[in-house]
Amino acid sequence: MKNLTIAICSYNRAERLPGLIKALRSLSCPVPFDILIIDNNSTDQTQAVISALSAEIGPPVRTVIESEQGIPFARNRAITESINSTFLLFIDDDELPSEKMLERAVYALDNEGAECVGGKIDIDFSEYNRPTWLTDDLLPFFGKIDYGHTPFWIKDESTPIWSGIVAYRNTLFLNNPELRFDHRYNRKGQGIGGGSDRILFEKLLSRNTQIRYQPGMSVQHFIEEWKLKRSYFLKLHFISGRKTGQFEMPSYPRQIFGVPPFLITEFFRQVAITITIYVRRQPGVIRQAMNASYTLGNIWGKYISRSRVKAA
Structure with a gap:
């Protein structure tokens, strides 16, 4: 049955x-x-x-x-x-x-x-x-x-x-x-x-x-x-980005402490966009800040991945 x-x-x-x-x-x-x-x-x-x-x-x-x-x-x-x-x-x-x-x-x-x-x-x-x-x-x-x-x-x-x-x-x-x-x-x-x-x-x-x-x-x-706090969404995206960086992103030829330079550039670009939206009082500032938080998580995930590989 x-x-x-x-x-x-x-x-x-x-x-x-x-x-x-x-x-x-x-x-x-x-x-x-x-x-x-x-x-x-x-x-x-x-x-x-x-x-x-x-x-x-x-x-x-x-x-x-x-x-x-x-x-x-x-x-x-x-x-x-x-x-x-x-x-x-x-x-x-x-x-x-x-x-x-x-x-x-x-x-x-x-x-x-x-x-x-x-x-x-x-x-x-x-x-x-x-x-x-x-x-x-x-x-x-x-x-x-x-x-x-x-x-x-x-x-x-x-x-x-x-x-x-x-x-x-x-x-x-x-x-x-x-x-x-x-x-x-x-x-x-x-x-x-x-x-x-x-x-x-x-x-x-x-x-x-x-x-x-x-x-x-x-x-x-x-x-x-x-x-029901803005910080919840930022933390959520940081953790998601960290796991993606740690477990899913490939290894790149150019790295700074295990982090590809383009990720660092992308993070500052996302931060700049977030600040611009906030200063201009445009809609979507939280969603954009989440993008920046996700990229920061990518950076941290790649750094952790490199550190663990080195330790092993």
Whole structure:
């Protein structure tokens, strides 16, 4: 019999789990499903909350503790623990599902030939007021996804899907043990950054995986107050740039302490543009500052890469 495992990777969000589990249990699903909570070393009441939820009537809730800190380790543990299920769906612990989420996900995987399907992610500001400076073009960096109301096949990187809401045929992972979330792109605890879902998405594209966008498979993503700061976006881009510089950029013939000179030139160019936009009070200063922060991260990543190679 076909079945589905819903995986929730959680760290210190015990207060959100009851609402999420209640919402998931209320959903209609074409196949039986269970809920797997990967507790990534939580220090709050997560285990007590899960124990209480497990005793309630409804689709079963089970949990494992992943001792290796970080979201890629937790996601990979979810794959291991659910490998005998037909389908695997990831949803974040700070989200709530739409009414048709499971129906749409299973239909895409079971009837439309999708091996991977992702949905729409709406950003919810009901808990904290949205700052006036937080323009729509910044919302994708909170995970927002909206490619319209029509399902389609994803063929390139222009329409990525993220693990905030994504489902897979488990044969993908069963037949390809190397196909996992990359732990080099780690995000620990309440840290920021990551990128392991992007790397996996790119790997799936390179394999010509059948990837589907299904807008009816949607969630509401709640944003914590500490993220509603300009500095969050700058740090996010610095970390992303650092990982790109450290793990993805090639070695260049001309280097200064491992850093190609063009990156240094590019950083100062980006800073100059940022200052110009700010002085002229033009829109887009935060987005431009993020570009500069990303380039600075590239520089630091290349320097770290050179230092580690030298040490080895």
